[in-house]
Amino acid sequence: MGNDPVKKASASDVNKEMKIARDLDKDPGFELLKRVITRNTGFNCEHYKEAHFRRRINVRVRATNSENYEAYLKLLKRDPQEYESLIEALTVNVSEFFRNPETFSIIEKEIIPYIVKYRSESLIRSIRIWSAGCAAGEEAYSLAILLHRVLKTDINNYRIRIIGTDIDTQCLEKAKKGIYHENSLKNLDPNIKERYFLKQGDSYQIIDKLKSLMQFKRHDLISGSRNSHFDLIICRNVMIYFKKEIQEQLQFNFYQSLEKGGFFVIGKSETLLGAASSLFRPYNTRERLYVKEISRDIYGRDRELQEFK
Ligand SMILES: C[S@@+](CC[C@H](N)C(=O)[O-])C[C@H]1O[C@@H](n2cnc3c(N)ncnc32)[C@H](O)[C@@H]1O
Secondary structure, eight states: OTTOHHHHHHHHHHHHHHHHHHHHHHOTHHHHHHHHHHHHHOOOGGGBOHHHHHHHHHHHHHHTTOSSHHHHHHHHHHOTTHHHHHHHHHHOOOOOTTSSHHHHHHIIIIIHHHHHHHHHTSSSOEEEEEEESOTTTHHHHHHHHHHHHHHGGGGGGSEEEEEEEESOHHHHHHHHHTEEEGGGGTTOOHHHHHHHEEEETTEEEEOHHHHTTEEEEEOOTTTSOOOOOEEEEEEOSSGGGBOHHHHHHHHHHHHHHEEEEEEEEEOTTOOOOTHHHHHEEEEETTTTEEEEOOOHHHHOHHHHHGGGO
């Protein structure tokens, strides 16, 4: 056993990896590398939590067999294509349809019916939803499916816009195509799969009816322009990578981007911080659903909200 060459090789690989990680921790080239990445990609490294950022960069340093940050920088200069792989590593695009299904169940049974009822009484029957940090569109399309299920044929009587934004353009291209592998559809009820997707070999294509509700565009949450007038904003598993002060600022921005009485959804391991924690009213704390405080005297909507719970 002690002479097993495979085991010996993997143990030495692990030791090598640990040594590289230790050396990288002390490597003074990190600051310069961050500056170059920010300058050349527009991806502002200073806003992200340092430990997270370092871990993600190290993935590429190791994958390219670069000895240190300086060697990796030289590689980036020689081979600008490496920036694409780097951005992919930095952005963490993991997502799936109906991620955290319990959250979507409340959105379907309580929040969308509330928004629809409110909008059905207003002059312009428009519904605006923003999936911020939408990755390849799984979250945004999940919301489109729910709207379609709630409104049924009445959907044509509303002006609906579901905006999916992300900093990663490759992901957005995927979102626009709306073609997914079975893996990302694992939370889907077979009826939904059949109704809203066309099977193409191993992949599933979103139907055009849903695509027509969507708009996908590149937007950097930190430096991008302000979007507004939303009935629902969902920003999950994005802010968690940012430094605390940036999270606070973003949550306040989201508050301002919502209509009065609009809903805000964050990730299950995220919390409201700073001003947002007193401005938003909890709607369902376990599912991290919040509502923008409204004036009860004028709209009486606070009371109505209870009907949907
Ligand atoms: C883990 S995914 C979350 C996807 C989806 N919201 C979910 O919960 O399944 C995080 C996404 O945030 C995006 N992101 C990271 N920094 C961003 C920024 N500054 N502005 C906009 N999107 C950003 C990444 O590109 C990535 O697609």
